[in-house]
Amino acid sequence: MSDTSAATAATSAEPAGASGGDSGSNRSLWGDVRYELVRKPVFWVSLVLVLVVLAMSFAPWLFASTSPNESGACQLTNARVKPTWDKPFGYTRDGCDMWSSLVWGTGKSVNVAIMVTIGTVILGVVTGTAAGWFGGFTDTIISRITDVFFGLPFLLGAIVFLAIFPDRNIWTISLVLIILGWTSLTRVMRGSVLSTKQRDYVDAARALGASDLFIIRKHILANSIAPVIVLATIGLGSYIGAEATLTFLGVGYQRPTVSWGLLVNEGQTLVFAGFSHLLIYPCAFIVVTVLAFILLGDVLRDALDPRSR
Amino acid sequence: MGRYVARRLIQFLPVILGTLFLLHLLSTVTIQVVGDPVRALFGENAPPAAVIEQMQVQYGLDDPCLQQTGNPCVGLFVDRLGQYLQGDFGTNYRGRPVTDLFLERVGITLRMQGIALLFEIGVGIFIGVLAGLRKDKFIDNFVRMATSLLIAVPVFVAGSLAVLFLGLKIGLPIRNSDWAPDWLGQMLQVGYNSEYPWLSLVLPGIVLGSFSLAAIARLTRTSLIENMRADYVRTARAKGLTTRRVVAIHTLRNSLIPVVTYIGIDIGLLLGGSLVTEGIFNVPGIGLLTFQAIQSNDTPVILGVVTVLTIVFLVSSLLVDILYAALDPRIRYE
Numbered sequence: 001m002s003d004t005s006a007a008t009a010a011t012s013a014e015p016a017g018a019s020g021g022d023s024g025s026n027r028s029l030w031g032d033v034r035y036e037l038v039r040k041p042v043f044w045v046s047l048v049l050v051l052v053v054l055a056m057s058f059a060p061w062l063f064a065s066t067s068p069n070e071s072g073a074c075q076l077t078n079a080r081v082k083p084t085w086d087k088p089f090g091y092t093r094d095g096c097d098m099w100s101s102l103v104w105g106t107g108k109s110v111n112v113a114i115m116v117t118i119g120t121v122i123l124g125v126v127t128g129t130a131a132g133w134f135g136g137f138t139d140t141i142i143s144r145i146t147d148v149f150f151g152l153p154f155l156l157g158a159i160v161f162l163a164i165f166p167d168r169n170i171w172t173i174s175l176v177l178i179i180l181g182w183t184s185l186t187r188v189m190r191g192s193v194l195s196t197k198q199r200d201y202v203d204a205a206r207a208l209g210a211s212d213l214f215i216i217r218k219h220i221l222a223n224s225i226a227p228v229i230v231l232a233t234i235g236l237g238s239y240i241g242a243e244a245t246l247t248f249l250g251v252g253y254q255r256p257t258v259s260w261g262l263l264v265n266e267g268q269t270l271v272f273a274g275f276s277h278l279l280i281y282p283c284a285f286i287v288v289t290v291l292a293f294i295l296l297g298d299v300l301r302d303a304l305d306p307r308s309r
Numbered sequence: 310m311g312r313y314v315a316r317r318l319i320q321f322l323p324v325i326l327g328t329l330f331l332l333h334l335l336s337t338v339t340i341q342v343v344g345d346p347v348r349a350l351f352g353e354n355a356p357p358a359a360v361i362e363q364m365q366v367q368y369g370l371d372d373p374c375l376q377q378t379g380n381p382c383v384g385l386f387v388d389r390l391g392q393y394l395q396g397d398f399g400t401n402y403r404g405r406p407v408t409d410l411f412l413e414r415v416g417i418t419l420r421m422q423g424i425a426l427l428f429e430i431g432v433g434i435f436i437g438v439l440a441g442l443r444k445d446k447f448i449d450n451f452v453r454m455a456t457s458l459l460i461a462v463p464v465f466v467a468g469s470l471a472v473l474f475l476g477l478k479i480g481l482p483i484r485n486s487d488w489a490p491d492w493l494g495q496m497l498q499v500g501y502n503s504e505y506p507w508l509s510l511v512l513p514g515i516v517l518g519s520f521s522l523a524a525i526a527r528l529t530r531t532s533l534i535e536n537m538r539a540d541y542v543r544t545a546r547a548k549g550l551t552t553r554r555v556v557a558i559h560t561l562r563n564s565l566i567p568v569v570t571y572i573g574i575d576i577g578l579l580l581g582g583s584l585v586t587e588g589i590f591n592v593p594g595i596g597l598l599t600f601q602a603i604q605s606n607d608t609p610v611i612l613g614v615v616t617v618l619t620i621v622f623l624v625s626s627l628l629v630d631i632l633y634a635a636l637d638p639r640i641r642y643e
Contacts, residue, residue: 151328151331156619159611249584279470291461298457
């Protein structure tokens with residue numbers, strides 16, 4: 001997206017490299033990545049958005065003082081009041097302030113996405129490393145299991161599981177998304193470990209008598225984690241979207257929880273009655289949040305993958 | 310080719326059995342943990358125990374292993390596989406077989422999926438080629454930005470916004486006006502209209518295909534850029550072929566191979582997404598059936614439909630894989 005700036009960065013890099021300093025061949029992989037990233041406006045924009053979203057989910061009171069779930073926070077007389085200069089976001093179907101509902105709903109989606117990302121990364125890295133490093137029988141078993149999980153379309157599998165659950169909360173939603181989501185990380189990690197395994201420094205470490213676990217810990221993990229980080233960043237965004245989709249369908253969060261998916265669901269039924277703000281604001285929040293994570297993942301991928309330069 | 314197909318079929322069997330078993334495992338373990346769905350259906354106003362028992366027998370939920378938490382219920386799975394082979398995917402809570410419900414609605418869903426596929430493949434490849442041929446120019450940057458945005462919009466958000474802006478704000482005045490042609494108004498419909506079985510599915514189809522459109526455009530762009538650097542392209546140019554021929558015949562054919570693979574994965578996405586789009590646009594297809602089953606807690610329908618759709622997905626990705634090998638000899642002789 002920032003090709004003009006990337007091009008100027010590339011041309012200006014050459015004289016800087018000649019003059020030495022923190023550039024040229026002296027940089028480590030992560031130094032290189034940092035060098036690439038700080039010159040991209042997309043990186044800064046998406047990073048700021050991501051930080052704001054994270055702040056909203058962990059400290060919503062900084063952005064909106066009263067939670068819509070507090071008693072007296074919602075007045076039915078205000079129900080569906082349209083945006084005014086005073087209140088540019090208007091009120092929700094139940095007469096709660098739209099802005100504070102959106103802010104307090106951020107955490108619901110983001111917490112699920114963070115838990116799912118942590119869960120899938122742990123599962124994916126462990127199984128992917130095992131499959132890639134040990135190969136043979138371990139690899140066959142793990143690869144066949146991932147094939148089976150890939151055979152189940154994501155949304156359909158989640159619905160079967162969640163529809164039977166009578167009460168759904170952050171734990172059940174995260175669990176389902178972890179169960180259905182870990183396999184893509186396993187595949188990426190396996191491929192990455194397979195290519196790292198053939199490097200000379202791994203042979204050298206082995207020749208010096210290092211154990212399997214030592215090599216995995218010191219060499220393999222550090223050198224093959226990069227694609228996982230990219231995928232996990234994008235995953236954070238797409239799990240926010242997945243949670244909202246499930247909630248919208250009626251198998252995610254339930255009232256009285258405030259969440260984006262529920263707000264879109266309400267807005268969708270009332271939009272024909274002319275209350276378009278009920279739909280547009282929650283949609284905008286979802287799109288901007290997901291977009292921020294995806295863009296951040298994209299610039300990370302560009303910075304980490306030297307071939308794309 | 311024959312050997313490849315045979316090998317692919319042998320690999321296919323454990324995957325389909327495994328996936329169906331996974332689905333079975335997900336549902337049985339959930340039933341074991343939270344209690345059976347018949348009781349959940351009635352909530353606090355439970356009918357006499359005899360009625361519940363009769364319903365449990367009717368829906369195949371009377372198996373004692375459903376009460377033993379952690380038991381994978383292999384016996385029940387084998388029974389169910391036998392039923393699936395006979396085309397029996399259970400009955401809904403009103404006693405109608407899921408297979409019947411499925412068959413009477415499948416046509417409309419197929420139409421919508423067809424429109425979505427046509428749209429995403431046609432438009433996706435076109436803008437992918439445009440962007441790939443003019444790398445780092447305005448059109449390329451625009452396509453990359455637009456596809457990032459499309460990927461970030463979940464289907465239900467895209468659908469809700471399309472209903473509001475295209476169907477209501479733009480479509481309604483067009484439908485009410487005298488000057489606009491009828492087909493234009495029907496294409497921008499807010500819901501399914503059985504008098505226009507194709508036109509009123511255009512908007513839901515486009516919404517359904519929008520995510521994959523972005524993915525296909527990006528894939529086409531990347532692989533086109535990679536292939537344009539290949540030696541055979543230089544040879545073709547050196548022979549004096551026109552750019553049009555070099556791109557269309559030599560490069561594009563090779564660049565479309567990853568796109569074909571993606572379409573195999575995409576069918577699963579479309580099946581899941583049709584649930585959302587059909588719910589939003591009120592399209593009376595399989596997605597709406599599932600959508601309504603979720604609202605009314607009709608677990609047998611959800612289980613049955615998801616099982617059928619999973620089988621459909623696996624079979625169609627098998628077909629795409631075979632097509633892939635027909636297109637690319639390198640795959641066959643691996």
